[in-house]
Amino acid sequence: MTYYYPTRRRYCSHCGQLFTPKYANLKLCYPCYVKRDKALDAYDVLLAEVSSLRRQLIVANRNQRRTTTAPDAPDKQTLRWMIQQLHPDKHTNADYSTAAVQWLNGLRNQRR
Ligand SMILES: [Zn+2]
Numbered sequence: 001m002t003y004y005y006p007t008r009r010r011y012c013s014h015c016g017q018l019f020t021p022k023y024a025n026l027k028l029c030y031p032c033y034v035k036r037d038k039a040l041d042a043y044d045v046l047l048a049e050v051s052s053l054r055r056q057l058i059v060a061n062r063n064q065r066r067t068t069t070a071p072d073a074p075d076k077q078t079l080r081w082m083i084q085q086l087h088p089d090k091h092t093n094a095d096y097s098t099a100a101v102q103w104l105n106g107l108r109n110q111r112r
Helices: 030-068 076-086 095-111
Strands: none
Touching: 076 095
16 A cells, blocks of 8 residues: 655755655656666666676686687597606606606696
């Protein structure tokens, strides 16, 4: 149930026009009230859009990071196999073996 309070005429706090408020706590005339309501709706729509775009940006950045780091790198399993095969322990600590494993470890760390 809504109560109707006949109140005195007052000046709209936005446009300054005299109006008769329907409720005692109203500070805006009806046209200004409607304008403000539409503006608030538009603001909500913009907030939702900003939030959606932010989420899309996060996903896009994540996907870009995934694809731009070593796109031609072998998959995880193959990398692990290569590291095992080239491990310096199996190659009497040869320099080529150390260098190759370091490079492969770098690739593996980029993919994480
Ligand atoms: Zn007004």
